[in-house]
Amino acid sequence: MIASVVDTELLVEVVWVSLVAGIGVTAAFGFALLGATRALELGRDGRVGEATLFGVLGAVAMAAVVAAIVFGIVVLVNK
Amino acid sequence: MGSDVIVVIVVATALTFDFTNGFHDTANVVATSISTRAMAPRIAVGYAAILNFVGAFISLEVAATIANDVVDPAAVGLIAVFAGLVGAIAWNLITWYFGLPSSSSHALIGGMVGAVFAAEGAGAIDFEDGILGKVVVPGVVAPVLAFVVGGVAIVLLYRIVGRLRPGPVTSGFRFGQVISGGLLALAHGTNDAQKTMGVITLALVANGTISQNDFHVPDWVVVSSATAIALGTYVGGWRIIKTMGSRIHKMDSAQGFAAQGAGAAVILAASKVGFPLSTTQTISGAVIGSGAAKRLSAVRWGVAGNILVAWVLTLPAAACIGALTFGITRVFGTGAAGPVIVSALILAGAAFLFVRRAQGRAPAVSGAAGVSS
Numbered sequence: 416m417i418a419s420v421v422d423t424e425l426l427v428e429v430v431w432v433s434l435v436a437g438i439g440v441t442a443a444f445g446f447a448l449l450g451a452t453r454a455l456e457l458g459r460d461g462r463v464g465e466a467t468l469f470g471v472l473g474a475v476a477m478a479a480v481v482a483a484i485v486f487g488i489v490v491l492v493n494k
Numbered sequence: 495m496g497s498d499v500i501v502v503i504v505v506a507t508a509l510t511f512d513f514t515n516g517f518h519d520t521a522n523v524v525a526t527s528i529s530t531r532a533m534a535p536r537i538a539v540g541y542a543a544i545l546n547f548v549g550a551f552i553s554l555e556v557a558a559t560i561a562n563d564v565v566d567p568a569a570v571g572l573i574a575v576f577a578g579l580v581g582a583i584a585w586n587l588i589t590w591y592f593g594l595p596s597s598s599s600h601a602l603i604g605g606m607v608g609a610v611f612a613a614e615g616a617g618a619i620d621f622e623d624g625i626l627g628k629v630v631v632p633g634v635v636a637p638v639l640a641f642v643v644g645g646v647a648i649v650l651l652y653r654i655v656g657r658l659r660p661g662p663v664t665s666g667f668r669f670g671q672v673i674s675g676g677l678l679a680l681a682h683g684t685n686d687a688q689k690t691m692g693v694i695t696l697a698l699v700a701n702g703t704i705s706q707n708d709f710h711v712p713d714w715v716v717v718s719s720a721t722a723i724a725l726g727t728y729v730g731g732w733r734i735i736k737t738m739g740s741r742i743h744k745m746d747s748a749q750g751f752a753a754q755g756a757g758a759a760v761i762l763a764a765s766k767v768g769f770p771l772s773t774t775q776t777i778s779g780a781v782i783g784s785g786a787a788k789r790l791s792a793v794r795w796g797v798a799g800n801i802l803v804a805w806v807l808t809l810p811a812a813a814c815i816g817a818l819t820f821g822i823t824r825v826f827g828t829g830a831a832g833p834v835i836v837s838a839l840i841l842a843g844a845a846f847l848f849v850r851r852a853q854g855r856a857p858a859v860s861g862a863a864g865v866s867s
Contacts, residue, residue, distance in 0.1 A: 421627045425767040429632070429760070430639060437643035437759030438650065441752050444673075445654035448666040452658050484677065491552050491684070491766055 440483050446476035497701055499830040500572045503837060504697040507579045509722040512690035514586055515598045516546060516726025519686060522757075522777045523679045523727070526750035532671035541672075542679040543728035549683025550720030555768035556685055557711050560692025563628055564603060565610045567699045567706055569618035573823050574609045575697045576833050580840055581605025581816025585808065591847045596804045597772035601812040602689055603629055606696075608813030612820040630809075632769040636760050637779030637805075644756035644783030651748050652788075667747035674754035681761035682773050683723060689770055690719045749784040756780035775805055 450473020457466035523546070524538040533541065561567060582598065582605035589596035607625065610618050619625065655663050694715045698704040704712070745753070757777040764771045778801050785793040819836060826832035 421631045422767075425769070426632065426635065429763045429767060429769065430635070432763040432766075433639050433643055433756075433760040434646075436763065437640075437756040438647050440759070441647035441755045442650045442654065444670050444751070444755075445651045448663060448670075449654055449658065452655075452662045452666070455662070456659075480673075484673070487762060488552070488680075491762060 436483065436487060440480055443476045443479045443483070447473050447480060450474070450476055497572060500576065500833050501697060501701045501703070503830070503833045504572060504576045504579065505694055505718075507576060507583070507837065508690050508694045508697070509718055511579055511583050511586075511598070511602065511693075512687065512719050512722035513726035513729075514583065515686055515690070516543075516723035517729055518586070518590070518598060518726075519682055519773060520727045520729075522774050523682050524675065526745055526754055526781065527671045527675040530668065530671060530745055530747040530750040532668040532675070532747060532750065538675065539728060541676065542682075543724045545676050545679035546683035546687070546727045547720045547724035549680040550687035550691075550723060551716060552680070552684045553765050554688060554691070554711050554716075556688035556765055556770045557692040557695060558709070559628055559768040559770055560603070560606075560689050561695045561699065561711075562709065563620060564624040565606060565620065565696075566614075566618045567696055569614045570610055570696060570700050571613060571828075572697055572700045573828065573832060574613035574820055575606070575693060575700060576836075577609035577612070577820035577823055578602070578606035578816045579693065580819040580836060581608055581812045581814075583840060584815045584819070584843070585812040587844055587847055589804065589808075591851060596808050597774050599686065599689055599770055599772045599774075600629075600633065600805070600808040602693065603770065604809040604812030605816035605819075606693065607809075608816030608818075609820040611813070612817035628769060632764060633772055633775070633805075636764060636769075636771045637775045640756050640760045640776045640779035641783035641786075643759060644753050644780035645787035647752040647756055648749055648784045648787045651752055655748070664747050667751045670751040671747060671754060674751050674758060677758035677762070678754045678777070679727075681758045681765065683720065684765045685761050685771055685773055687719045687723045688765070690722070691715050692770075694719070745781070745785070749788065753777070753780040753784040756783065772805070775801065 450469045450471070454466045454470035454473055457463075457469060520539055520542060523542040524533070524535075527533045527538045528535050532538075579602070582601040585601040585605065586596065586598055603625075607619055655666075691711050695704065695709075695711050698712070698715075699706050699709070704710065754777075757773075757780040760776050760780070761771060761773055778798070782793050782798050823832035823836050826835055
């Protein structure tokens, strides 16, 4: 009965978008934090190569966070 | 002329409801940022007010659901819309007075359904596709989904940053909370301000100002609803902020970030497809999820239980008050006299409750506080 009155397609869309956005963006921010923190620590220890790698990880992850947020808002506005 | 007076009263009542919605829901948006010291209280509240205002302009899907899908706009009269709003405001005031958690969104929908049921009978209400399909089922799914997203997100975060020194990580998550708190405020403005827009538009259709065949939300309705919710948010409800920020469980900045991110994701996804959620219950689900995933005993389950009880109670209780208000209003006929007298009564009742509350004479419900959406 529930399936007949609920637009399951919309509900499933809400579920997967929430899971991907909520968990994905949060995890990406975690990687941004990991990259930035480790890059600073390794840079202070003179381990430039590893510091650069973590710096790139942090930058890419932060860019992913920003891109996901902008994309989400654009999708909402253009609905 | 008489109906124009009623329209003015209905719009004023709807905007008052919108203001109280922002007032109550400030807590949902800023509590985690304040409790983890990501932002100073006044700055957090001002920031949330601005983004609530902006969020109200993002989408109109929820407004369309409220105006078209819950009750039959062709069958609804102005007095029924007025009575529904009074039902929602009265239930919010009662729950605020007793310190019970409640959802303003469910109060609004319950009030409208009750009043329309009393006015036009069950035929004017879309119980299956509207109430069940667009309100109840998404309303049950959203907090559970937010609980899962908040819980999984915090477990992942602890795994990713768990071995780092706490100092920089805490600072990083506090910065993250500025972003996630902003998104949550935006999401709140999007979903909640639209409910008021939907009700005002419903009243305009009922009055014949807008043709049902040419359904649209006028710009002045969008701007006034956005302004009312933003002002309400700025004025804020500090007692409720304390509850949401620390009474469910003590949060660290990572949990605050995960909870805000989860809440924002669920509310924005639902707003896109037009589901009018309870933002309070969604955010509560995310807050509880982020606490439970760390340690089950960290969550004050009594408070969570009270939120659950209010969740079940709000729709029927607001519906009963909406129906009763319609009956009382109609005693004075179909003109403006009924809404004017009932408005005066509700104002007097609100003043009485505020004075009692200020004097500390309101009964307190253990482990609960008034939170709403």
